[in-house]
Amino acid sequence: MDCETRTSNTSRAPWALLQGNRGFSLVELIVVMAIFLIVIMATSDAFNTLVSHSIQQTKIAESQTGGIIGLEMMRVDLEHAGYGLPWSFPITPEYTEPDLGTGLSDASTGGVPRAVHTGDNQGPAGSDRLVIRSTVAGMDATAKKWTYATYSSVGSVLKQWDTAEDLAAGEKVIVVRATNVDGVQGKQLVMKSATEFSTTYPPNAAEFRPQAQSDLYLVYGVHPTDTPVRPFNRVDYYLATPPKVPQSCAPNTFTLFKGIVGHDGDVIPYPLLDCVADMQVIFGVDTSGDGEVDMHLNEVSTSAQEIRDQVKEVRVYILAQEGKKDRSFTYPTQKVRVGDFDSSLGSEFDLAGIGADWRNYRWRLYTVVVNPKNLAN
Ligand SMILES: [Ca+2]
Numbered sequence: 473m474d475c476e477t478r479t480s481n482t483s484r485a486p487w488a489l490l491q492g493n494r495g496f497s498l499v500e501l502i503v504v505m506a507i508f509l510i511v512i513m514a515t516s517d518a519f520n521t522l523v524s525h526s527i528q529q530t531k532i533a534e535s536q537t538g539g540i541i542g543l544e545m546m547r548v549d550l551e552h553a554g555y556g557l558p559w560s561f562p563i564t565p566e567y568t569e570p571d572l573g574t575g576l577s578d579a580s581t582g583g584v585p586r587a588v589h590t591g592d593n594q595g596p597a598g599s600d601r602l603v604i605r606s607t608v609a610g611m612d613a614t615a616k617k618w619t620y621a622t623y624s625s626v627g628s629v630l631k632q633w634d635t636a637e638d639l640a641a642g643e644k645v646i647v648v649r650a651t652n653v654d655g656v657q658g659k660q661l662v663m664k665s666a667t668e669f670s671t672t673y674p675p676n677a678a679e680f681r682p683q684a685q686s687d688l689y690l691v692y693g694v695h696p697t698d699t700p701v702r703p704f705n706r707v708d709y710y711l712a713t714p715p716k717v718p719q720s721c722a723p724n725t726f727t728l729f730k731g732i733v734g735h736d737g738d739v740i741p742y743p744l745l746d747c748v749a750d751m752q753v754i755f756g757v758d759t760s761g762d763g764e765v766d767m768h769l770n771e772v773s774t775s776a777q778e779i780r781d782q783v784k785e786v787r788v789y790i791l792a793q794e795g796k797k798d799r800s801f802t803y804p805t806q807k808v809r810v811g812d813f814d815s816s817l818g819s820e821f822d823l824a825g826i827g828a829d830w831r832n833y834r835w836r837l838y839t840v841v842v843n844p845k846n847l848a849n
């Protein structure tokens with residue numbers, strides 16, 4: 473009995489069901505297929521929306537340089553901001569920087585060089601001037617070279633890469649001593665005197681050689697021939713009226729320049745983009761020390777160390793004309809936000825300042841967004 477009951481119990485449910493259903497009718501099949509189709513379409517729609525949203529968000533975070541090489545150069549210089557800069561001096565050096573705007577020279581105080589900052593709204597039409605310091609901020613190959621020296625009882629040992637990247641005899645270098653005190657890293661400039669803060673490769677003078685087994689001296693190329701007048705290189709990005717204004721540019725626009733601040737006292741300007749109405753810089757800073765940006769500012773602190781510790785993001789906004797004047801075209805808005813986040817950041821550019829025909833130009837906002845990786849290295 474037990475056995476029979478069990479058999480009937482186990483057999484009844486599935487068998488009964490199967491016996492009752494000989495198959496699906498065509499109508500049922502169509503209905504089921506229709507439901508499947510709707511479900512697939514709904515999920516793929518949702519999926520597409522998700523994908524396009526995430527692509528948009530990535531784009532927002534990325535730079536929009538429109539393939540303009542000059543803006544790529546700016547991005548690269550910003551990425552290298554701070555590279556090779558000394559963080560401290562054993563004695564106050566006497567170095568020089570030309571006066572290119574209020575508060576833009578670190579030499580006036582013999583100060584530790586700031587990696588990146590701006591002359592906020594100091595340029596033409598209230599534009600910003602962007603200042604970048606590093607050893608690589610130059611156009612020549614020397615500025616991209618570096619090596620390190622370790623102690624030896626018979627003189628220092630200089631690392632050779634055995635490539636074209638090796639520093640050559642006669643190139644001008646600075647030497648920075650890497651320090652680590654209680655786990656806190658530092659980079660102190662090696663100096664002979666207040667005015668002798670650089671040397672010629674190879675750095676064989678006793679003052680520029682490691683003094684002990686534990687010493688690690690970093691050697692950075694600065695200039696191929698000129699004795700550096702400051703222990704770093706510097707480039708500025710700024711708007712100015714070029715010697716010959718392109719005819720197609722709207723009135724009251726400027727050219728974006730990269731200016732290499734030379735060691736001979738000259739600034740060599742390289743034009744990057746014509747017909748620019750405004751350039752604004754915004755900094756994303758981490759004031760709480762958790763690595764995440766918690767504040768955006770028009771200008772950063774005057775302390776080199778705070779800049780090194782807190783600047784996590786540099787955003788540059790450039791409003792420029794695209795193409796020629798077009799009588800048949802009407803630009804929709806008179807005021808353009810050259811900035812982000814809130815109205816106090818960047819500028820609200822009034823195109824009416826360009827002239828009566830501002831509507832007949834196509835205005836485009838370019839953005840360069842960089843997370844500088846060399847500030848604290
Ligand atoms: Ca500004």
Ligand SMILES: [Ca+2]
Pocket residue numbers: 757758759760761762763764765766
């Ligand atoms: Ca934070």
